Amino acid sequence: MIKMWHGSKRWTGVPEIRQSKRGKAEAGPGIYLTTSQQRARSYARGGGCLVHFELDPKTKFAHEVQLDPADALQFLECVRLSNRQLLEKDVAYETNEPGKLRETICAETLITLMINTNNSHGRTGKDFCDYLVARGVQAGFHRAYGNEDWIVVHDTSIIKSSRKVYADQLENYARNYPEVKEQLAQCQQMELPTQEAALGR
Incomplete structure (x- = not known):
């Protein structure tokens, strides 16, 4: 254990x-x-x-799990967010290659983005936790x-x-x-x- x-x-x-x-x-x-x-x-x-x-x-x-960016964006549409535009852009596009859509996003990266945009607390944070668990x-x-x-x-x-x-x-x-x-x-x-x-x- x-x-x-x-x-x-x-x-x-x-x-x-x-x-x-x-x-x-x-x-x-x-x-x-x-x-x-x-x-x-x-x-x-x-x-x-x-x-x-x-x-x-x-x-x-989290660092072992890859997520579908489209699925992540769909989740984000359903919750209250701070810095929504910035967050959705960072989820959709590669950090080091502006304009290139992500094929996958590491769950650890998504968590970091939620933290950096002040979206890891409160009801949104709890809903995000449920989302993560549902994706393994x-x-x-x-x-x-x-x-x-x-x-x-x-x-x-x-x-x-x-x-x-x-x-x-x-x-x-x-x-x-x-x-x-x-x-x-x-x-x-x-x-x-x-x-x-x-x-x-």
Whole structure:
């Protein structure tokens, strides 16, 4: 499993994607997770809590998914947007080749465009998250600071467990987890013996 931390001022019920306020979706819409316990603790200050997450290692990340620009533009027509003309132009045309229509657009690029035009928060951000999930984009990946990685969960089905961790339980958990890439490599190595056993090797 991919192991991550989340810090929250309040945490109740099961994980769900909620509308975020302006300035609170700097990496796109979703649930923000970090490999750094210290970072998570900073978001939990003032009576908040730490939440430990385990995610499906087969998660499909935004940088792995190509989208149809025409389909993306159709979605954009249905939601309220800031900087609509700029956004639609950047979705339709290649960045480095003005006037050339895109054949595909990477989901990660589309998320970046939505962030840069201030469209990743509020109801539009939530609708965009639903759009991504419907196209098979389950999460975004971001290198934050130093060796710290962030995962932004778009699709809550990838969450295999989430539990509050109290001060007297912290010794049972890693303070910081390895980079996401390293965790994924470890998961693949653990799968090989199981696969070989299934094949009778």
